[in-house]
Amino acid sequence: MRLLLVWVLNAIALLGVAYIYPGVQVQDWKSAAIAALVLGLVNTLVKPILVLLTLPVTILTLGLFLVVLNALLFWGVAEVLPGFHVNGFWAAVLGAILYSVIGWLLSNLIPDRK
Helix, strand or coil, X not given: CHXXXXXXXXXXXXXXXXXXXXXXXXXXXXXXXXXXXXXXXXXXXXXXXXXXXXXXXXXXXXXXXXXHHHHHHHHHHHHHCCCEEECCHHHHHHHHHHHHHHHHHHHCCCCCCC
């Protein structure tokens, strides 16, 4: 149940990013739900491998390369999915940051499992 709630909140966060920032467009709530699902899968399965592979660059940039990595994954998902569009790299950087912040704020609404 909690996983489903997090997915819905991430879809709402993606719709919020599209509403706040014109560099990110989401066609409708179905596209947002699919994009949130794919972003969650990519962040769970692909991102840890990429973080490990780019560890030397991340260390040299004092962790700032992780922002670039998040933006590239956000942009890559937008390129693959219809109904979800990002207008370039810098739009992906700001969109990924906004998506993370809004998703974090919304996830604070979920009570702990205690």
